[in-house]
Amino acid sequence: MTDSDPSASESESQLLAVRRAKLEALRQRGIDPFGGAFATTHDPGQLRADFADGLQVSVAGRITARRIMGKAAFFDLSTLTGRIQGYVNKKAVGDEAFEMFRDQIDIGDWLGIRGETFTTQVGEPSVKADELTLLSKSLRPLPDKWHGVADPEIKYRQRYLDLISNQRSRELFILRSRILSAIRVWFEQRGFLEVETPMMQDVPGGAAARPFETWHNALDMPLFLRIAPELFLKRLLVGGYTKVFELNRNFRNEGISRRHNPEFTMLEAYWAFADFGQMAGLVEELVCHLAETFAGGLKIEHKDEEGNVRRTLDLSRPWRRASYRELLAGIDPQWWDYSPGERVQRARELGVETSPQMEDYEVTQQVFEKLIEEKTFDPLFVTHVPKELIPLARLNPDDPDVVDVYELVINGQEISPGYSELNDPDLQRRRLEHQAGEETQASDEDFLTALEYGMPPAGGIGIGIDRLIMLLTGAENIRDVVLFPQLKKR
RNA sequence: GCGCGGAUAGCUCAGCGGUAGAGCAGUUGGCUUUUAACCAAUUGGUCCUGGGUUCGAAUCCCAGUCCGCGUACCA
Numbered sequence: 272m273t274d275s276d277p278s279a280s281e282s283e284s285q286l287l288a289v290r291r292a293k294l295e296a297l298r299q300r301g302i303d304p305f306g307g308a309f310a311t312t313h314d315p316g317q318l319r320a321d322f323a324d325g326l327q328v329s330v331a332g333r334i335t336a337r338r339i340m341g342k343a344a345f346f347d348l349s350t351l352t353g354r355i356q357g358y359v360n361k362k363a364v365g366d367e368a369f370e371m372f373r374d375q376i377d378i379g380d381w382l383g384i385r386g387e388t389f390t391t392q393v394g395e396p397s398v399k400a401d402e403l404t405l406l407s408k409s410l411r412p413l414p415d416k417w418h419g420v421a422d423p424e425i426k427y428r429q430r431y432l433d434l435i436s437n438q439r440s441r442e443l444f445i446l447r448s449r450i451l452s453a454i455r456v457w458f459e460q461r462g463f464l465e466v467e468t469p470m471m472q473d474v475p476g477g478a479a480a481r482p483f484e485t486w487h488n489a490l491d492m493p494l495f496l497r498i499a500p501e502l503f504l505k506r507l508l509v510g511g512y513t514k515v516f517e518l519n520r521n522f523r524n525e526g527i528s529r530r531h532n533p534e535f536t537m538l539e540a541y542w543a544f545a546d547f548g549q550m551a552g553l554v555e556e557l558v559c560h561l562a563e564t565f566a567g568g569l570k571i572e573h574k575d576e577e578g579n580v581r582r583t584l585d586l587s588r589p590w591r592r593a594s595y596r597e598l599l600a601g602i603d604p605q606w607w608d609y610s611p612g613e614r615v616q617r618a619r620e621l622g623v624e625t626s627p628q629m630e631d632y633e634v635t636q637q638v639f640e641k642l643i644e645e646k647t648f649d650p651l652f653v654t655h656v657p658k659e660l661i662p663l664a665r666l667n668p669d670d671p672d673v674v675d676v677y678e679l680v681i682n683g684q685e686i687s688p689g690y691s692e693l694n695d696p697d698l699q700r701r702r703l704e705h706q707a708g709e710e711t712q713a714s715d716e717d718f719l720t721a722l723e724y725g726m727p728p729a730g731g732i733g734i735g736i737d738r739l740i741m742l743l744t745g746a747e748n749i750r751d752v753v754l755f756p757q758l759k760k761r
Numbered sequence: 762g763c764g765c766g767g768a769u770a771g772c773u774c775a776g777c778g779g780u781a782g783a784g785c786a787g788u789u790g791g792c793u794u795u796u797a798a799c800c801a802a803u804u805g806g807u808c809c810u811g812g813g814u815u816c817g818a819a820u821c822c823c824a825g826u827c828c829g830c831g832u833a834c835c836a
Binding site for chain 2: 280281282283285286287289290336338339340341342343344345347356358360361362377378389390391392393395397411412413414415416417418419420421422423424425427432436477478479480481499523525526528529531624626636656660661662663678685688733748758759761
């Protein structure tokens, strides 16, 4: 008995054995416990929404609750989108079917019913079953019907249990799907073409991050999972595609945190003949559109577990714009007058830790992240950041120490960078090689060759989709917006 | 990687040196319009793992595992 799971305790074994015994009893009755196709007229949620008495219907779903009352029984049939109550009584379905329902059907089983709709005395829309069809027997007990799954480890490792038992999780992932779809439609309506570029690259470029490495056997060569699609999308600009976007996964072999999953969803879009200012307008318009469509407006309340408002984001336009230089001057008016050594000292005084191997611009960046980015919740476009931070962006014509970019910060996180893209192949080569010397970004010769054929001036944008969904839904942890977040192997 | 916290029945949790508990789920009985159905009875435990302290450890100490939070890494 249940030797399939030697780690099960005796009590768990008993629960499993009971279900196995029911499975056997069903087979004794000549019923296939794992049935096939079942034609439905309605989804449970849809039937509930369009309910009227006296309809002949056929619905299927998982049994999520069961109330047996002697010679009759009520049960809830649920799918992802809703639930409808079923009713059986002994007289209507016959002794055999009723006994099967009473003795061998459990919470968790998938069931199809045919019958007529009616409303009970307490006003519950219901289906009186003439016929019951077992679609799939569940062999394990479901989580608590009232509290659902609370253990985060179960939620993430066995997401299906979370989805079965927690309505908020069900709704959140439906919302995520709709947001992704709306983003695609939004870009397509503006003439952008969705493309797919390699996830496996021989030079992992477009960002400074440690890649995952793998091996292609037939080609006998190493390959890297991409850290960004940027360099391939720019090849498409060279190829004459003037408006493209890609919405898919990036992979970075770095730490895991509340804001970081090793694989995450990124949108990148490139718009020939535009610049970073136009890209800023684009992301502002898109995020407001999504907030109005999916978050009930431009003021988004983030709530804690008890439903208390923890924070309200205000996305009202126009969004604040400030240069990197002036933001740091807001922390300390003399910031840019200090020597590098003084900046390290000042950072420490401000409570920002730096490490000895940090370059001067990295010390400043650290102060920016801790004292500005992490404390900024309403949207802020940070413009004209130091050129060392972004080697793929165009230098500002008036101040060649900074690049023509914005970094959009919302909800204490960087949500979206946008650049005026660098299209000078010689300057691009020098800046990448300078970076490569510091082991931050490998130089991609094929990309540089492509630029030599001529890339149109273009605006580029990246949007961290997981973080965008966090800010739209109020999720505090990236794991709550990724169906199957990465966890350590048990 | 480092610091802090957590792990008790299938699920949700209480217990915090002195005989392992509750609700739900399960099982048995009753009940033909209930709905967190109800009523009665009942099964179920490697108290995460391994050491230690103690007359006695779920409880205190040490180490490990996994999870969470913070931190580090991080265009």
